[in-house]
Amino acid sequence: METIKTYLDNMFAGVLQTEEMIQLQSDIYDNMCEKYQELKNNGKSENEAIGIVISEFGNIDELLEEFGISYEDNKEGGNSDCGIPHISLEAAHEYMTAKNKIGYLTGIGVGLCILGVIMLIVTSVTFETAQNHFAMNMQGSYIGLILMFILITGAVALFIIAGVQNGQYEYMKKPFRMDFYVKRQLEDEKRMYQPTFTVKIIIGVVLCTLCPIPLFISSIIAENNDLVATGGVAMLLLMIAVATFLFITAGLIQDAYQQLLEIGDYTPDKKKTNTIVEVAGSIIWPLVTAVYLYIGFVHNLWHPGWVIYPITGILFGIFASVVNAVSKR
Amino acid sequence: MISSDVIRGYSDTIILYLLLDQDSYGYEISKSIKELSSEKYSMKETTLYSAFNRLSKNEYITSYYGDETQGKRRTYYRITESGKKYYREKCKEWKLTKEVINCFIEEGYDGDD
Numbered sequence: 001m002e003t004i005k006t007y008l009d010n011m012f013a014g015v016l017q018t019e020e021m022i023q024l025q026s027d028i029y030d031n032m033c034e035k036y037q038e039l040k041n042n043g044k045s046e047n048e049a050i051g052i053v054i055s056e057f058g059n060i061d062e063l064l065e066e067f068g069i070s071y072e073d074n075k076e077g078g079n080s081d082c083g084i085p086h087i088s089l090e091a092a093h094e095y096m097t098a099k100n101k102i103g104y105l106t107g108i109g110v111g112l113c114i115l116g117v118i119m120l121i122v123t124s125v126t127f128e129t130a131q132n133h134f135a136m137n138m139q140g141s142y143i144g145l146i147l148m149f150i151l152i153t154g155a156v157a158l159f160i161i162a163g164v165q166n167g168q169y170e171y172m173k174k175p176f177r178m179d180f181y182v183k184r185q186l187e188d189e190k191r192m193y194q195p196t197f198t199v200k201i202i203i204g205v206v207l208c209t210l211c212p213i214p215l216f217i218s219s220i221i222a223e224n225n226d227l228v229a230t231g232g233v234a235m236l237l238l239m240i241a242v243a244t245f246l247f248i249t250a251g252l253i254q255d256a257y258q259q260l261l262e263i264g265d266y267t268p269d270k271k272k273t274n275t276i277v278e279v280a281g282s283i284i285w286p287l288v289t290a291v292y293l294y295i296g297f298v299h300n301l302w303h304p305g306w307v308i309y310p311i312t313g314i315l316f317g318i319f320a321s322v323v324n325a326v327s328k329r
Numbered sequence: 330m331i332s333s334d335v336i337r338g339y340s341d342t343i344i345l346y347l348l349l350d351q352d353s354y355g356y357e358i359s360k361s362i363k364e365l366s367s368e369k370y371s372m373k374e375t376t377l378y379s380a381f382n383r384l385s386k387n388e389y390i391t392s393y394y395g396d397e398t399q400g401k402r403r404t405y406y407r408i409t410e411s412g413k414k415y416y417r418e419k420c421k422e423w424k425l426t427k428e429v430i431n432c433f434i435e436e437g438y439d440g441d442d
Contacts (some may be wrong), residue, residue: 023404027355028374028378030356030403031355031356031359031377032374035359035360038360056374057374057375058373058374058375058376059375060375062375062376063378065379066378066382066383067382
């Protein structure tokens with residue numbers, strides 16, 4: 001059976017994998033397998049049976065001609081798929097490995113950022129309580145700030161490495177071609193990955209739901225003790241950091257499979273709108289941040305100013321769905 | 330050995346004949362062809378599926394998925410009314426062809442007897 005499959009894959013290699021072609025290949029495969037099985041039942045050896053089945057396959061050109069596909073067109077990228085990259089199984093696996101690495105880099109980066117915030121809170125509160133008499137509050141804050149910036153610098157470095165890695169696979173966002181068997185293989189791998197994905201997401205959600213608990217506990221066991229309360233906050237943030245890490249690593253792998261199989265957000269139609277939304281997003285969000293920093297520093301409106309983020313988020317969501325709806329038509 | 334050039338013009342006719350009585354699927358058809366021709370002719374997969382495509386395009390046959398209890402879904406083929414009409418025309422055409430060619434075939438010239 002494996003031999004027949006390999007033979008057919010070779011025959012159909014380089015043929016554009018339309019719905020029609022996949023169905024045809026699968027019908028022919030079933031047909032050949034049945035023939036093989038019957039030959040074996042009639043006492044033929046495996047090699048003989050394979051030999052007969054393959055010798056009776058015929059000529060692929062006859063079939064492609066009938067379906068109006070010329071082999072050369074597909075092989076040399078004649079007219080229709082000129083310049084469309086062809087993704088092999090190795091390339092797909094390489095992409096998955098890279099995405100996995102990018103997931104870890106980004107996840108650790110986000111973790112470092114949250115750890116930085118924890119450091120800032122913990123050090124400043126510790127100094128405040130322990131060295132009250134010497135008026136060293138400020139010093140504590142400075143040490144906390146320095147620690148935070150060191151960690152954030154590390155995170156930024158990780159983000160840059162991840163970004164550069166990601167940039168190498170820009171072409172995945174554009175249309176590409178993939179052989180029948182590569183697609184099947186990836187579908188199997190995606191199915192195998194599903195339990196891991198589900199477990200990671202569940203653990204993440206549970207952590208997010210339970211994260212206020214340390215806060216409650218710390219306020220129950222030690223009322224009015226800043227140090228214990230800070231411990232509670234630190235614990236809360238730590239749980240969020242772990243959850244975020246799980247979401248990012250699991251999500252990126254899932255996303256990469258969807259991208260390779262062109263499902264979910266990556267159907268050929270959606271690929272176009274994704275770029276529009278992405279470009280708009282890359283302009284709008286930094287702009288919003290600049291506005292926020294401006295009204296914060298210049299007018300000291302940090303407090304009501306933050307609403308600019310949720311408002312932009314909602315407006316941007318509306319914009320994205322409008323673009324999607326328009327492009328669907 | 331049969332010249333495939335001659336038979337190619339009639340592969341559609343052969344398939345339609347096998348669909349006259351009942352719907353069928355790829356392997357069953359190719360098996361019947363081999364059996365009915367006493368193993369003198371076996372249709373290649375590519376010929377068979379080219380013919381299916383051609384016949385479907387001309388609406389001489391329709392296809393549907395069978396519901397097998399075990400294993401994969403098979404694609405079944407059914408002959409249409411225009412398919413039957415086309416088959417009858419091809420039968421007439423073959424009779425005529427046979428008559429014409431027979432005029433130029435000398436019995437006993439092939440040295441078999």
